[in-house]
Amino acid sequence: MDRKKSVALAVSIFTLVIILSGCANQLPPGGGEPDKTPPEIVEAYPPSGTTNFKDDYFYFDFSEYVDKRSFRDAIFISPAIEGQMEFSWTGKSVEIYFPEKFKDSITYVVTIGTDVEDLNNRNKMAQSYNLIFSTGDKIDTRVISGKVFNTKPEGIMIYAYKLKDAQENVFKRKPDYISQTGSDGTYSLKGLAKGFYRIFAVQDALKDFEFQPEQDKIGIPPFDVELTDTDTLRSGLNFFVSTVDTVKPRLLSATMTDKNHILISVSEEFDSTIITSLNFAIVDSTSDSVYLPRHAYKGNTKSTEMVLTTSDDLKEENNIYLFVKRLTDKNKNETLNDYSKITVSTKPDTLPSKLFKADPPAFNSTSDIDNQQFVFSFDDAFDSNLVKQAIELTDSMKTLYSYTIKFLDDATFSITSQKSLSPKKNYQIKINLKNLKDPAGNFRDSIYTYNFRTISGFDFTGLSGSLKNAVLSLNPVLVIASTTNPKAIYRTKPDSLFNFSFERVEAGNYKLICFYDEDKNERYSFGWPYPFGFSERFYFYPDPIDLKPRWTLTDVVFELK
Known part of the structure; x- marks a missing residue:
């Protein structure tokens, strides 16, 4: 082999070793405990709080290698900018360049959400990161913070809309400010300008900054927030996240299983109040006859089915229809005067009730x-x-x-x-x-x-105490819910002196909650996105409560804050 070929081969091998060594540095070490440490941002440019910022880029340095795609999906800028950002990576660092110049005298908030994952073990950031800078000589320092209470609270998007009108449908535009919950459900919207804000917590499936009720869950706020020159901080804006069902139920079919029974199928689970024979009518359009069912019941059917009975002889050759006055689903969506053709059977019923x-x-x-x-x-x-x-x-x-x-x-x-x-x-x-x-x-x-x-009757426990900072005119309701038994839920209301008491409670570990039942419907109301309706305010006692058998826990002070 001549000298030139030998040198070329040596350079190629050296280059390959360097490449492989660089790749190996990003792999998890063999053996030992798996890495559970979340990635962190250890340095950023410009420093948060910078004013008169003139550059067209900013920079982040992570504590470890992160997945580039997860970073691209987790970066949000408020207010939004036009065009596509460009990313330049060097090891654990990234520079982000902007296609357009920043607007003058504006405070910008760059949020790195909790969806950023490390490269080795897919650990996500524990908390979102905010980089705040201003293109003018002043920087907005207003903050709204709170918590999302959900089974899996991590990574839920927080969308803040600066209100132009209280009746505005804000979902027709992108949010003005964006944040994301951490692993414990907490969030913080920083660098806000003064104004009125309506905040939502959205489990945004597509991360497209739009609320789509068919696929996204949402938390509705209990109030709007006004930030001023003097009132710059609002904490405790908390959310429950739920599904918004806007689809009305429909009557799908009515099939006779024998000459006495009509099996009804509805498009979704329905409210039990529709299960009454007075809600239905059987119409024979051939003979121009109307019959009323004898009975209505749920029976041993699917969740979207129920049964009617009839003692009238319905003819298979006739056109016979079932009419329902009202169909109501679990979320109170309602359809009036629906109908379906009945598939008639003349087969006798020979089986007794079981x-x-x-x-x-x-x-x-x-x-x-x-x-x-x-x-x-x-x-x-x-x-x-x-x-x-x-x-x-x-x-x-x-x-x-x-x-x-x-x-x-x-x-x-x-x-x-x-x-x-x-x-x-x-x-x-x-x-x-x-x-x-x-x-x-x-x-x-x-x-x-x-x-x-x-039972013995002596193993019950109890809880009593008082509310602090409560408003009785808003109709506060207290709830204790078992952390292990979904059926163990107890409710009570405070007296005129703000004292409350739970009696005859199963022993166990409980969460204590208070909410203002302002609509007085005896249950928590989640609100509505549009036409907009506020949710009801709620508060969690900070610690779990362990209620032991044969012992009442007293003097609990529940401060609503």
């Missing part, structure tokens, strides 16, 4: 001694008057107890003892199924026996 669910389950030992509801759900309707004669509630000594029966629909009822039951005692509910005749007259000639045992 119990498919009891709540609490049979043979449980957790039934309360006071006001325990026992709910029995059947797969077919029956005469409610006959059911009342078919039930007995007794203890182990066969002592009869008076009870209250409540019909949730035409195939489901609940039973509640009218007096307190004894603790740690066995009880029975007997139902004579012979009285539960379905619309075709079918019944079971047997007695169903439901056994249960009561």
Whole structure:
């Protein structure tokens, strides 16, 4: 091999080694604990707070190598600039150049969001980073901060719109200022000019700075914020993020499973208030006849289905339609006067009604001694008057107890003892199924026996205290919610002296929340994006509360701030 070829080969090998060494430096070390340290910005140009900035670029230096694409997707500039930014990377550093000159005498905020990932282990930044500079001799220092309370609060976009009009639909334009929540859900909008602001928390699926209800979740603010020369800081603007359902339900189909039953299918889950026979009518357009259903019930159907019964002989050859006066979904979207053609069947019904669910389950030992509801759900309707004669509630000594029966629909009822039951005692509910005749007259000639045992009644806990800084005219409601049992939720209201008390609470770990039920609908209202409606203000007690059995926690001071 001649000298020139030898030198060329040596240079090529040396170059390859350097390249491979550089790549190797970006790989995680072998063995040991995985890297969980989030990347950080350790240096930036210009320094945050710079005034009279004249350059056309800025610069960031990270603590480790980061994924370039994640950085490009996580950089936001407020107010927005025209054109596309250019990125120049050198190792762990990046320079960003602008296609257009910055406007004069404007405060700009460059936000690096929490979606930036390190190259090795995809760790994300723990908090967003703000670089604030001004092209004039003054810099805006106004700040709005708060927290998003969500199952996964990290990376939710915060959009701030400077209001031109309180009735404006701000979603027709891009936000004026942008930030992003950190791993704990906190956020901070900095460098804001004075003015009125409407802030939203948006789980923006496409990161296109637009709220699209079909795919994005949103947190609606409980109030707008005004920032002035003297009022420059607003904290505690907190959000719950939820889905906004704007689609009205529709009646999809009505199919007879036999001559007595019509299975109804709706486009989405519906509110239980529509389950009444008075809400429906059966119209035979061939014979010009109108029939009213006998019963309506949920039964053992899918979440978007329910059942009607009829005793009228409907003819397969006729054109027969089901009309519904009102369809309401879980989010109160409503459709009036919908209809569907009925697929008619003349097949006889030969099966009697069957119990498919009891709540609490049979043979449980957790039934309360006071006001325990026992709910029995059947797969077919029956005469409610006959059911009342078919039930007995007794203890182990066969002592009869008076009870209250409540019909949730035409195939489901609940039973509640009218007096307190004894603790740690066995009880029975007997139902004579012979009285539960379905619309075709079918019944079971047997007695169903439901056994249960009561709790001791001494293991309950409680919580009492007082509210501070509350406004009684705004109707405050207090809630404690178990961190482990989704069904363990208790509500109360403070008295005129701001004192509150929770009694007969299951022991466990709880979160304490207060919200202003301003619309007095007995539940938290999330607000509405457009036409705009504020959400209700809420506050979290700062620490979880551990409630131990047989012990009431007292003197809790809950300061609303």
